[in-house]
Amino acid sequence: xxxxxxxxxxxxxxxxxxxxxxxxxxxxxxxxxxxxxxxxxxxxxxxxxxxxxxxxxxxxxxxxxxxxxxxxxxxxxxxxxxxxxxxxxxxxxxxxxxxxxxxxxxxxxxxxxxxxx
Amino acid sequence: xxxxxxxxxxxxxxxxxxxxxxxxxxxxxxxxxxxxxxxxxxxxxxxxxxxxxxxxxxxxxxxxxxxxxxxxxxxxxxxxxxxxxxxxxxxxxxxxxxxxxxxxxxxxxxxxxxx
Numbered sequence: 001x002x003x004x005x006x007x008x009x010x011x012x013x014x015x016x017x018x019x020x021x022x023x024x025x026x027x028x029x030x031x032x033x034x035x036x037x038x039x040x041x042x043x044x045x046x047x048x049x050x051x052x053x054x055x056x057x058x059x060x061x062x063x064x065x066x067x068x069x070x071x072x073x074x075x076x077x078x079x080x081x082x083x084x085x086x087x088x089x090x091x092x093x094x095x096x097x098x099x100x101x102x103x104x105x106x107x108x109x110x111x112x113x114x115x116x117x
Numbered sequence: 118x119x120x121x122x123x124x125x126x127x128x129x130x131x132x133x134x135x136x137x138x139x140x141x142x143x144x145x146x147x148x149x150x151x152x153x154x155x156x157x158x159x160x161x162x163x164x165x166x167x168x169x170x171x172x173x174x175x176x177x178x179x180x181x182x183x184x185x186x187x188x189x190x191x192x193x194x195x196x197x198x199x200x201x202x203x204x205x206x207x208x209x210x211x212x213x214x215x216x217x218x219x220x221x222x223x224x225x226x227x228x229x230x231x232x
Binding site: 003004033035040041042043044045090092105106107108109110111 | 207
């Protein structure tokens with residue numbers, strides 16, 4: 001079975017530009033979460049979507065937005081890029097909404113490495 | 118408030134010797150605790166998780182962790198290190214029936230294995 005896939009794998013942008021990152025969850029998984037991992041740190045939660053609805057949002061500015069499509073794939077959009085947005089962006093999927101219990105295991109994709117110049 | 122602290126940013130051991138990666142947590146409730154491993158240029162992989170069942174949890178690749186409520190610890194161990202264990206390890210805490218924003222990753226421990 002295919003795992004979580006993300007595209008593109010690498011991306012270089014300049015300050016002020018916009019970026020769209022894409023994620024396809026494991027087949028049958030309805031929940032998708034996004035994380036930002038800055039070099040040398042642990043991942044930080046950005047968003048979670050379940051059944052196309054936003055279920056949680058981390059402490060990120062409104063420049064960050066996301067959506068989930070009917071096939072449960074997801075996009076993360078970042079506007080007005082800053083140098084500090086350079087990071088590895090991870091997508092994770094799980095079968096159910098995390099609100100059903102925190103023991104839900106998340107399955108991570110390989111990430112998209114974004115460099116903002 | 119919920120938090121997680123990985124006590125060592127870098128651990129180096131010789132191949133064949135025991136591994137100990139330390140994690141302390143803080144939570145207002147009975148949390149779920151996870152250990153994930155991240156190999157270079159690879160996604161995060163679940164090693165094991167604690168969900169209020171047995172306090173000694175066995176995971177993949179010979180790793181195990183013991184939940185100690187009195188010490189608020191969830192240390193990861195392996196009896197004998199292998200070269201392939203070299204990676205970044207993250208301890209994660211999650212509170213029950215909480216929003217997704219209540220998932221907290223530690224800052225990570227880089228494990229190096231000496232031949």
